Amino acid sequence: MTHSPTSGAGLLHRLYPAGYRAAHGEEIVAVFAESVRRADRRTAVREWAVLAAHALRLRTRLSSRDPAGRVLAAAAPFLLAGGAALGVLHLLTDLILPGAHYGFEPSWAADGVQGAPWVLALLCAALGRWTPARALVLVAVVAAQFRPEPAAMSSVHLVQLWALMGVLVLLAPPDAVDLSRRGRNRAVAAAIAVALPMCAVDALWIGYWGEDSLAVQFPPAQQLPLDALAAWPAVVMAVAYALRLADPATGRLRAAGVALAALPWAAMTAAPLYRNTPLDAQELLGNAAVVLALLVVATAVGLLRRNRLAGAARPEASDPLR
Amino acid sequence: MTDRQLTEPTRLVLTALADEPRHGYAILQEVLAITGGRTKMLTGTLYTALDRLLQQGLVQVEGEEVVNGRLRRSFALTDQGRHTLTEETRRLRAGAAEAERRLALGGLRPSGGMA
Numbered sequence: 001m002t003h004s005p006t007s008g009a010g011l012l013h014r015l016y017p018a019g020y021r022a023a024h025g026e027e028i029v030a031v032f033a034e035s036v037r038r039a040d041r042r043t044a045v046r047e048w049a050v051l052a053a054h055a056l057r058l059r060t061r062l063s064s065r066d067p068a069g070r071v072l073a074a075a076a077p078f079l080l081a082g083g084a085a086l087g088v089l090h091l092l093t094d095l096i097l098p099g100a101h102y103g104f105e106p107s108w109a110a111d112g113v114q115g116a117p118w119v120l121a122l123l124c125a126a127l128g129r130w131t132p133a134r135a136l137v138l139v140a141v142v143a144a145q146f147r148p149e150p151a152a153m154s155s156v157h158l159v160q161l162w163a164l165m166g167v168l169v170l171l172a173p174p175d176a177v178d179l180s181r182r183g184r185n186r187a188v189a190a191a192i193a194v195a196l197p198m199c200a201v202d203a204l205w206i207g208y209w210g211e212d213s214l215a216v217q218f219p220p221a222q223q224l225p226l227d228a229l230a231a232w233p234a235v236v237m238a239v240a241y242a243l244r245l246a247d248p249a250t251g252r253l254r255a256a257g258v259a260l261a262a263l264p265w266a267a268m269t270a271a272p273l274y275r276n277t278p279l280d281a282q283e284l285l286g287n288a289a290v291v292l293a294l295l296v297v298a299t300a301v302g303l304l305r306r307n308r309l310a311g312a313a314r315p316e317a318s319d320p321l322r
Numbered sequence: 323m324t325d326r327q328l329t330e331p332t333r334l335v336l337t338a339l340a341d342e343p344r345h346g347y348a349i350l351q352e353v354l355a356i357t358g359g360r361t362k363m364l365t366g367t368l369y370t371a372l373d374r375l376l377q378q379g380l381v382q383v384e385g386e387e388v389v390n391g392r393l394r395r396s397f398a399l400t401d402q403g404r405h406t407l408t409e410e411t412r413r414l415r416a417g418a419a420e421a422e423r424r425l426a427l428g429g430l431r432p433s434g435g436m437a
Contacts, residue, residue, distance in 0.1 A: 027394055054370050065376075
């Protein structure tokens with residue numbers, strides 16, 4: 001079955017921003033019409049959808065040629081790493097460990113399962129499969145909005161953190177995401193670095209509190225370091241940002257993307273629960289100040305190192321994909 | 323040397339332009355031919371790649387002509403694009419050579435049980 005060459009072409013044409021449409025719109029629509037002339041319906045729909053996405057990315061300035069798009073593309077693997085680290089944490093503390101200590105609790109289990117698509121998404125990305133990774137993030141974000149009895153979920157406020165991370169991952173232009181082996185290794189390393197200490201703390205404390213974890217009161221000497229541990233994910237992202245910035249071969253937009261991946265962690269709550277009580281505005285501002293301070297230090301360290309390395313003359317070093 | 327390998331659509335577009343300048347639809351046809359009919363690049367994928375390659379200076383607009391009342395651009399590799407494709411080809415060749423070497427070593431081993 002063939003498809004009409006002009007089907008949807010008019011709408012596609014209008015989707016492009018005016019300047020781009022005036023310069024290249026007719027050329028693109030002509031290539032589109034030629035491509036779908038003998039195509040089956042499925043191919044034609046794919047052609048239309050991918051071209052519409054191209055137009056919308058240009059219109060919203062989130063394409064890989066736009067600075068905002070390149071920053072998001074650099075942030076995406078680290079946002080995915082963070083989301084997956086939270087996913088591992090909740091699989092462990094809501095599904096695996098409580099089952100061992102208190103028996104199976106369906107509402108906790110449902111909570112833990114929310115993290116599974118994130119973990120699977122990171123595995124896909126680690127294998128270089130960004131399209132299924134994005135699909136799984138979309139599943140995670142959408143499923144979290146339709147979860148049963150949201151008030152019963154112990155990590156209800158973290159759904160918002162996950163949603164923020166997920167939306168940013170989905171907005172990132174896929175063609176600019178670094179899926180080189182080194183890039184994938186960086187994302188996996190970041191996920192492990194974020195997850196390991198948080199999981200260790202939860203594993204140590206899981207028998208300490210009762211089933212009503214809201215009632216747990218830690219002595220100040222314990223609560224203070226636990227509160228500080230809430231900043232751990234942001235510390236990991238700040239270190240990753242400093243390392244990227246320090247590399248003269250890395251474009252500054254690409255480094256800035258890693259800094260962007262640190263910002264959502266301002267919404268992180270304290271160990272060992274990492275859940276239950278949503279942050280109030282004062283706590284959120286305090287956390288944001290900590291994250292920004294970490295980024296300022298990382299910027300200073302990264303730039304110092306970058307300038308020193310650049311001074312050591314590596315004229316050929318450049319990242320044309322910045 | 324870049325710290326990133328090229329994505330497949332990018333590599334295919336650069337390869338399609340390696341011998342001569344081409345316009346959009348001709349690039350799609352060339353990609354189909356290069357891949358032995360396995361890869362039918364979508365129009366949106368092509369122009370996403372072209373926009374980025376133009377912005378990175380790996381591809382340039384070689385000429386513009388009016389065909390059936392429509393402006394049509396033809397694209398060509400820049401020197402930087404040619405260099406990038408050369409480097410990528412070298413990387414791929416090295417990987418393929420290593421794979422062949424290991425396969426050959428595996429083929430020399432006696433078949434049978436585990437050590």
